[in-house]
Amino acid sequence: MDKIIYLDNAATTRMSKEAVDAMLPFLAEHYGNASSIYSLGTESKKAMTEVRETIARSIGAAPQEIYFTGGGSEADNWALVATAEAYADKGKHIITSKIEHHAVLHTCEYLQKRGFEITYVGVDENGILKLDELKKAIRPDTILISVMFANNEIGTIQPIKEIGEIAKERGILFHTDAVQAYCHVPINVDEYHIDMLSASAHKINGPKGIGFLYIRKGIKIRSFIHGGQQERGRRAGTENIPGIAGFGAAVDKAVASMEERMARETELRDYLIRRISEEIPYCRLNGDRAKRLPNNVNFSFRFIEGESLLIMLDMKGICASSGSACTSGSLDPSHVMLAIGLPHEIAHGSLRLTLSEENTREELDYAVDSIKEIVAKLRKMSPLYEDFVKKSK
Numbered sequence: 001m002d003k004i005i006y007l008d009n010a011a012t013t014r015m016s017k018e019a020v021d022a023m024l025p026f027l028a029e030h031y032g033n034a035s036s037i038y039s040l041g042t043e044s045k046k047a048m049t050e051v052r053e054t055i056a057r058s059i060g061a062a063p064q065e066i067y068f069t070g071g072g073s074e075a076d077n078w079a080l081v082a083t084a085e086a087y088a089d090k091g092k093h094i095i096t097s098k099i100e101h102h103a104v105l106h107t108c109e110y111l112q113k114r115g116f117e118i119t120y121v122g123v124d125e126n127g128i129l130k131l132d133e134l135k136k137a138i139r140p141d142t143i144l145i146s147v148m149f150a151n152n153e154i155g156t157i158q159p160i161k162e163i164g165e166i167a168k169e170r171g172i173l174f175h176t177d178a179v180q181a182y183c184h185v186p187i188n189v190d191e192y193h194i195d196m197l198s199a200s201a202h203k204i205n206g207p208k209g210i211g212f213l214y215i216r217k218g219i220k221i222r223s224f225i226h227g228g229q230q231e232r233g234r235r236a237g238t239e240n241i242p243g244i245a246g247f248g249a250a251v252d253k254a255v256a257s258m259e260e261r262m263a264r265e266t267e268l269r270d271y272l273i274r275r276i277s278e279e280i281p282y283c284r285l286n287g288d289r290a291k292r293l294p295n296n297v298n299f300s301f302r303f304i305e306g307e308s309l310l311i312m313l314d315m316k317g318i319c320a321s322s323g324s325a326c327t328s329g330s331l332d333p334s335h336v337m338l339a340i341g342l343p344h345e346i347a348h349g350s351l352r353l354t355l356s357e358e359n360t361r362e363e364l365d366y367a368v369d370s371i372k373e374i375v376a377k378l379r380k381m382s383p384l385y386e387d388f389v390k391k392s393k
């Protein structure tokens with residue numbers, strides 16, 4: 001095969017034609033500033049208003065509760081830092097999980113250095129948050145619970161509704177990083193008692209550098225970028241209208257196709273999981289088998305290095321990942337793998353394959369055949385594997 005087989009849709013996705021087409025006019029002729037009075041500007045404003053409505057509808061929110069940001073990381077930073085500042089007089093304790101994206105974890109570290117206390121709640125061996133541990137962690141001075149909707153490495157979907165109920169009962173704000181879940185699984189902010197939600201366009205076939213933070217009406221949360229009156233004065237800066245237009249087209253398409261896409265991806269996912277578990281010895285599926293994103297597959301292969309596997313897959317035109325894009329490049333195994341209790345040597349041999357509806361069975365067959373061949377080759381070179389085979393004889 002000489003074309004690229006893209007199995008890294010949790011890192012980013014290819015923009016849909018609809019999203020590209022929606023952006024082009026705003027990159028070219030419709031360049032007006034949305035804050036202007038003349039009609040060139042009002043066209044931009046109109047597009048933005050429509051997308052805000054589309055997005056609000058997609059999560060059961062009101063348009064005034066949607067704030068555009070420069071992506072998922074910014075939305076996470078904003079939700080945590082601004083809540084911490086606004087509610088510091090009530091308390092300085094925040095609860096999160098051990099398997100959050102670094103956009104949340106590193107923001108928590110930042111807040112810790114500024115006098116906030118953070119409790120990191122653990123997960124079980126499938127990556128599901130321990131609800132009893134969460135309940136025990138709550139204190140009178142807890143102001144925020146931030147737990148991701150679905151994990152970017154192992155695809156586990158959290159019991160968001162239960163977490164939302166716990167937070168609501170105790171009068172604590174609940175933020176969820178839904179970057180991996182948004183438009184991949186149905187989300188309703190009222191049903192799940194979500195007060196703040198982060199999402200990003202480039203994980204749903206939209207452009208990079210645009211996302212949103214949903215902030216429930218009535219929540220006092222500080223401005224994040226200071227300047228002009230954009231986003232009701234809470235996030236200043238001339239709006240990224242091309243990005244917003246592309247985001248809107250991506251959401252339109254993703255919402256309309258969600259059911260069908262989930263079914264197709266689930267089928268591909270399960271096929272991949274079945275073939276790998278049946279045909280490659282000494283492997284382990286990471287993440288919950290059932291409560292799982294439709295497009296996520298994550299395996300650990302004993303006796304191999306995930307990085308070597310990735311390099312050899314790349315030579316075969318296959319794009320995959322060993323964890324999150326942010327973790328690779330570092331020698332430490334991912335914090336998610338450690339949190340689900342994998343020993344270092346097994347955590348190192350992990351491979352994440354994240355699908356899109358465009359993937360075909362033929363591509364997956366080629367990928368599995370390649371993984372099989374490479375894993376066997378790498379194991380042949382591994383002294384640990386040699387020892388293991390000798391001992392088990």
Ligand SMILES: *Cc1c(COP(=O)(O)O)cnc(C)c1O
Pocket residue numbers: 010011070071072073074076101103148150151152177178179180200201202203209210211
């Ligand atoms: C990709 C991702 C982010 C970061 O979003 P950006 O738009 O790339 O800043 C945050 N959280 C999760 C779970 C992600 O997968």
